[in-house]
Amino acid sequence: MLMERKIPLLRPYFDDDELAEVKKALDSGWVAQGPKTKEFEQGAAEKLGVEHCVAVSNCTAALHLALLSVGVGPGDEVLVGDYTYPATGHSALFCGAEPVFIDVDSGTYNMDPALMKEAITDKTKAIIPIHTFGQIAEMDPIMKIAKDHNLPVIEDAACAFGASYKGTMAGAIGDIGCFSLHARKGITTGEGGLVSTHSKDLADSIRKKTVFGISSAWDREKQDEINIPIFDELGYNYKMSDITAAVGVAQLRKVEKIIARKRELAAYWNSKLEDIEGITAPYEDENKTHIYQSYITLVDEGINRNKLIFELSQRGVQCQIGTYASHIQPVYGNKYECPVSLDIFNRALALPMFYLLNESDIDFAADVVEKTLRDFS
Numbered sequence: 001m002l003m004e005r006k007i008p009l010l011r012p013y014f015d016d017d018e019l020a021e022v023k024k025a026l027d028s029g030w031v032a033q034g035p036k037t038k039e040f041e042q043g044a045a046e047k048l049g050v051e052h053c054v055a056v057s058n059c060t061a062a063l064h065l066a067l068l069s070v071g072v073g074p075g076d077e078v079l080v081g082d083y084t085y086p087a088t089g090h091s092a093l094f095c096g097a098e099p100v101f102i103d104v105d106s107g108t109y110n111m112d113p114a115l116m117k118e119a120i121t122d123k124t125k126a127i128i129p130i131h132t133f134g135q136i137a138e139m140d141p142i143m144k145i146a147k148d149h150n151l152p153v154i155e156d157a158a159c160a161f162g163a164s165y166k167g168t169m170a171g172a173i174g175d176i177g178c179f180s181l182h183a184r185k186g187i188t189t190g191e192g193g194l195v196s197t198h199s200k201d202l203a204d205s206i207r208k209k210t211v212f213g214i215s216s217a218w219d220r221e222k223q224d225e226i227n228i229p230i231f232d233e234l235g236y237n238y239k240m241s242d243i244t245a246a247v248g249v250a251q252l253r254k255v256e257k258i259i260a261r262k263r264e265l266a267a268y269w270n271s272k273l274e275d276i277e278g279i280t281a282p283y284e285d286e287n288k289t290h291i292y293q294s295y296i297t298l299v300d301e302g303i304n305r306n307k308l309i310f311e312l313s314q315r316g317v318q319c320q321i322g323t324y325a326s327h328i329q330p331v332y333g334n335k336y337e338c339p340v341s342l343d344i345f346n347r348a349l350a351l352p353m354f355y356l357l358n359e360s361d362i363d364f365a366a367d368v369v370e371k372t373l374r375d376f377s
């Protein structure tokens, strides 16, 4: 029987290593936050080249705690790149602050540093550049502006574990880095997040806030006297469990392999798209190692992108939009104009990209894309 071919947008990559690590956690009897989480944090810190990592429940929690730890509160403003998943803007709202959306560069889709200065006011308390789809933002000019105005930089590196900028890893450039380990990210624990920082003070403050404002049960367990916790500040339950961390420990061992293969696949996609009219391959800045969390193309103006997504999926190639133009989301009150972000929001098309994809899948998918675009014109 002839099977109809279907290429998914993505699939996570796990093998026996994840199962073995999860089994160790289960067998140990300690499945809440404990030694596996510590092992994961240390492994991640080594990979990123930072002193401290704090594992959390997801990147949204990481962003929330990062903002709190640098003192963002009610009435403050936070500069946020506009083209992002609304978790970024929401994290400012969680603190009672206002996200001030900055339009993005039309090539990288990252926050445009040229637009930042005019957006800074007396109320600005932090800057969140986003490393969109795994390509790091223009960190040199962003860090300079931040320094000139004495503002902390929180990297939204949700999509960028393992990406680098002039040799420095995402999450090791600003004051704090926030990563997602959600199923769609380069390495994943299903749901999960991570904070990175060089600062012990920031790490300690964030860690305490992940556990209701006290020290973790595992840290208390190791002490040789009974310490009844005192709740002296407001904290949250943003912990990662050791079962989740066990998957993370195994995923960390694969990260370089996954990135190298996805970069090869991206180059192959690029070569295929060169000959297809109506669609442009993603731009890669030579100063950055793009990790292709997603492979995001742009379709020409006039092409109905939403209809195209539907049609491609019908023909066996699962696609998606890129991400969101934050400023048009009603929850933020429609206060800003970001025309570049809006244009990308309307025209971006995510094509299949994941470690287990192969060249033959891309041949098939590219053929479907070409024929479908021809039918659209």
Ligand SMILES: Cc1ncc(COP(=O)(O)O)c(C=O)c1O
Pocket (backbone or CB within 6 Å): 058, 059, 060, 061, 084, 085, 087, 088, 130, 156, 158, 159, 179, 180, 181, 182, 192, 193
């Ligand atoms: C840029 C960006 N920031 C933050 C998040 C939130 O991540 P999480 O789902 O781990 O909370 C996402 C998720 O897609 C994202 O893409």
